[in-house]
Every structure is written in structure tokens, then in C-alpha cells.
Amino acid sequence: MHVCSIIPPHLLVTIAESRDPRHAAAADSARHALVQLPPLIAGRSLALAAPVRQGAVVLSQLERRVSDAGGKEELPGALVRGEGEPPTGDTSANEAYDGLGATYSLFSDVYGRSSIDGAGMPLDATVQFGERYDNAFWDGERMVFGDGDGEIFGRFTASLTVISHELTHGFTQYSTNLRYQGQSGALNESLSDVFGVLVEQRELGQDAAEASWLVGEGIFAAGVQGSALRSLRAPGTAYDDDVLGKDPQPASMADYVETSSDNGGVHINSGIPNHAFYLVAAELGGPAWERAGRIWFDTATGGAVPADCTFAQFAQATRAAAGTRFGEDSEEAGAVDAAWRTVGVEG
């Protein structure tokens, strides 16, 4: 809030709405500042009751609602924790609440987006879904988490990356809405893994070299041979277990998996764009959410990614976004080019 105390809100709105690329950084800062404004100009309860729309800028506040399905496969379940309420006695509910906050914070504080839809949408989650339910999913409106069967999986909220992955499906729904099949589906999955790990890295204060780059670390039950479900640094190495088999993710187009299972292998071939992102972040160094993450965010929200996007089209879009944001001959644009070449995608 200290950021914006000098500049009057109407001026922030004008700057934030600027489409002039020369003012892109200022516009982002202004949008960021505007997101922080409601406590000053309207008061928390008023802002919660009615987000203020001003042109393209929406002022909003974080609003989380965590419900408990009580072991049934029915949604939404009973509300157990609303925004600002104290922790409940349930670990999953508290993990979901905190994970929603961390994800909201990345999109809002770093990229200036007001919630996942850009318009202050409340964040809904349901925990304790189903009996021994081995999954977490996004149903189009809310995140849903199972407790796991206790043999292969424990509770799915145990990893922040699972929560941020699911919430990012909401972000993708309201930005590119990538079709959930084949390459576009794998890109949809990859965006969730990318922003999923970035949320965790930012919470832990880890730079690209320190981070684990793992998705779903800690959700396997004891006894499963594996550290996580997926690795962006080294796709194909997250687990190797007698019962589950080996992590099938490819790291390059040469190993692309053609299958009709899993919506055309959306959770498998996501390894390729996942690894491209990792390579960009590793090359640039420092906090991955700042430059690499910014390029991917700009790509997803820039309008150049069609719903049926291929890997090659996506590579082109990231290259264009890097050029626009950092310059055509920038280190960042060079890192993006090199990354896609390494994973065998012709942009």
C-alpha cells in the first residue's frame, strides 16, 4: 500500500490502462498498486461486497471459501472456513486455505492479476471428497481434493504444488482456455505445473538453482518408490516403482508419446513444455517467477495462444512475449529460443 500512497487512484487507473508498450512496466506497476488499494479507498468489507470495476482494472480482495464433502462425492459440501476465519481442526482444509492464498498472491502481487479470472473471482475449494479418493481436480468452478487411498496416495493437499496446479487450471480457463486433448491439453497441464511450482518456489524463497522443480512431492504414501509425480528439471525421473512403473514423461519431442489414454497423454507430454520452461529459468537464474514466469504469464494472457494451440505455436508465442517484454535481442529472448531448440520444438 505504501507503493501507491503518492499517486492518486485515478492516475493509477490511467497508467494501468495504458496500451503503449513503452509504458508496459509502469502499467504493470500501476495495476499492481491498484490491487492493493481497496483497504485505503473503500475498506475491506465494502470491497469484498462489491469489487470495483474501473475500465480494464478491477480492484479486488482475496476471498477464499473451503468446504468439506465429508467423504461423499457431492459438491460443494459444507463450508468450513471462509476468508479471514481461524484455522479449523482439519489439516486438509487449512492446507487448501493457505495454498489458495499463496497462489492468489503469485498472480496478484507478481503479475498484477486480480484473482484467477482477472476480475476478483472468489476461490472455492472442497476437501475430503469421496472415500479413499485418489485424485485432485478442477471442476470448472472449484478445486476438489481427495484424501488418497493410503496405499499409493496420501492426502492431495499435502503438496502446495497440487493446490496451485489445480487453481492454475482456473487461470487457464479464463485466459487461453486450452482444449484438454493432445498437445493443447499437454500445454494446459504444463501451465498448471509451471505456475504450480512457481507458487511453491516463491513461498520458499528459492531461486531456480535451489528449487526441486517437483510437482506433487510428498503425496505418495509411504513405501512408494518415488519423490513426486513429475519433475520439470528432469522429466521421466520423478518415480520408479514396482507397482506404479516408471515416470513416463518425455523431455523432448523425440520421445513424444502418442496415446488415446489420458485425453491423449496430457499428463505425459506436458513434460516437453515443462522442461522448456525449466531450461529458460535455469539459464536466466535467480527467482524463476520473475523473468521466466513473467514470459509465460504474458504468453498465457497475451491473446496469441489459440484454444487448439500446438507446442510449436506456443513456442512462437513465448518467443514473441519475451521479445515484447525484454527486447528482441535480450538475454531472455535468447534463453527462450535455446530452450525450445533443446526440447526439439520448432517455434
Next chain:
Amino acid sequence: MKIEISRSGGFAGLTRTWSVEVSSTEAEERWVPLVEEAAHRGEGSGNQPANAGTPDTQRDRFVYRIVIGYHEAVLPESRLGEPWRELLDRAKAEGAGSAAPAGTGQDGPTAP
């Protein structure tokens, strides 16, 4: 007669396969017509993408493939209604399912 159920997708992207033995009479009178009905209702067959019928905004949900002899149907989790849940529970109870990441074996239900 053996009925195979394989489940792919989900957040983990793991494919698990279960099977259940039923009498020929039960298979032909109860399950084959249901599989055929599901396949013909556009909810998927071997010739269609495995997500046929998956609601447009759902992500990370399971996809089920049910095979009885030459009959096959593909159902998104959200359409796995009561008769199928009964069948799945019986298959799970009958024996430990095998698990394998999708796409690593043959493209379809794996033999136990």
C-alpha cells in the same frame, strides 16, 4: 467372462486396470448392452478420443475404459453412474489392480 476396467488421467496421469469375472449370462444380459449403449451414445469407443463426453471445463479427472470381449466403452468420470460403480467396486474387491503410467504399455487395457 472377464470384464476389464482401466482408469487413466487424473492429476497423477497413472493408468490402473482392474478386472472382474462374471458369468456369460450376466455379461450378455446386463453388461454388454450397457457398454453398447454407452458407446453408441457418443460417450466414446475405440475410434474416438478417450475424453469423448468429458465436460468441457473439468481438468485432471479420470477417464474409464470398459472392455468386455469385443465390446468397449469410454466414460468420463463424471458419467460413471451407478451400474458402473457397482462393477468397479466388484473389480477392485476381486483382486489387486495393476497400475502403470498411461502410454507405457499397449494403448488400451493392459492384460493382467
